[in-house]
Amino acid sequence: MTVPAVRKIIHVDMDAFYASVEQRDDPALRGKPVAVGYAAKRGVVAAASYEARTFGVRSAMPSTTAMRQCPDLIFVPPRFEVYKAVSRQIHAIFTDYTNLVEPLSLDEAYLDVTANRRGLATAGDTAREIRARILESTGLTASAGISYNKFLAKLASDQNKPNGQFVVAPGRGEAFAASLPVKRFYGVGPVTEARMTRLGIITGADLARQSLAFLQREFGKSGPWYHAIARGEDDRPVNPNRERKSSGSETTFSEDLTDPAAIETGVLAMADEVWAWCEKAAARGRTVTVKIKWADFQQSTRSRSFATPIDSAEAVRSASVELVRSVYPPMRGVRLVGVTLSNFSAAQVTGGVGPEQLSLT
Structure with a gap:
């Protein structure tokens, strides 16, 4: 009986990619808090430098909020064609x-290096060489996580950011996951995190103590996923033909809204966030959907499909506003709005691997 080889997975994640490109290309920005985006009333931060992050500035934050938190914040308009060109350099190295x-996007990817194409001693050495080549060819730093599955590799790439790497070796995955807050886990967003907190689940160790039946009861079809990752388990292969079906974002207002201008501000912010992801992932979709959750928790959705993929932020913004206006005048307060872009164009990548294997560390 042949024992399956332990996978060697690397998750490479560029450090503050958009903002780092801008700081690389304009020396006057180096060492300063930089936000990629527009300092407009309805603008949204697409990316923030590490200097800006120390003030709490983060991607998807409204520009007005970012400026309140960091009055010296420098806004730089995005240059997506430049980011795409740099991304092509990075992926050629991979x-x-x-x-x-x-x-996963322009600035991050999973690599399965179980087959040792370059003859390096370990997967850690492979990650180190990849990061050095990225720095040499682009002038930018990358962080990496190395492990035996995708979930742990992605967690590990955050561990020594920026410009670092971390290995989670076989047999250590469950203990590593147990030591981390669940908000770091892929698939645990702010809403799920808040729900887990109410249930007393703060860390991976807390999550691991829950039974599968309990997690299925509380989180439905996501329960088995949470049960597995709390134990460091993830069977998903690295898939070069991965196709994402949609990109969406939503926000819950601090109070129920009836003013159309305020509602539309929220919709525009979500449209910008969706488009920022699409630019980052070089993805284009044909269908815009707006979700409205009313004060009584009833939900409405409106969609519009286009003959060709949408290719501008303004088109997403315009369609989103047009759709939300179809429910005016709002007879109830609006609790939440969301925008989704779907019907993506598929992009195919194929390939194979060679015979030799290497160890993780």
Whole structure:
């Protein structure tokens, strides 16, 4: 009986990618708090430098909030064509090590290096060499996580950011997951985190103490996923043909809104966040959907499909506002709005691997 090889997965994540590109290209921005985006009333931060992050500025934050938190914040308009060009350089490096590359966006990807194409001693050495080549060719730093599955590799890439790497070796995954707050876990967003907190689940160790039946009862179809990752388990392969079906974002207002201008401000912010992801992932969709949750928790959705993929932020914004206006005048307060772009164009990548294997560390 042949024992399956332990996978060697690397998650590479560029450090503050958009903002770092801007600081690289304009020396006057280096060492200063930088936000990629527009300092407009309805603008949204697409990315923030590490200097800006120390003030609490983060991506998807409304620009007005970011400026309140960091009065010296410097806004730089995004240059997505430049970011795409740099991303192509980075991904060309990846393919020197494996054909099993699963891009998540312009600045991060999973690599399955179980087959040792370059003959390096360990997967950690492979990650170190990849990061050095990225720095040499682009002038930008990257962080990496190395482990035996995708969930742990992604967690590990955050561990020594920026410009670092971390290995979670076989047998150590459950203990590593147990030590972290659940808000770090892929698939645990702010809403789920708040619900877990109410249930007394703060860390991976807390999550691991819950039974599968309990998690299924509380979180439905996501229960088995939470049960598995709390134990460091993830069977998903690195998929070079991965196709995302949609990109969406939503926000819950601090109070129920009936003023159309205030409602539309929220919709525009969500449209900008969705478009920022699409630019980052080089993805284009044909259908815009707006979700409205009313004060009584009833929900309405409105959608519009286009003949060709949407190729501008303004088109997403315009369609989103047009859709939300179809429910005017609002007879009840609006509790939440969301925007989703779907019907993406598929992009195919294929490849194979060679025979030799390497260890993780």
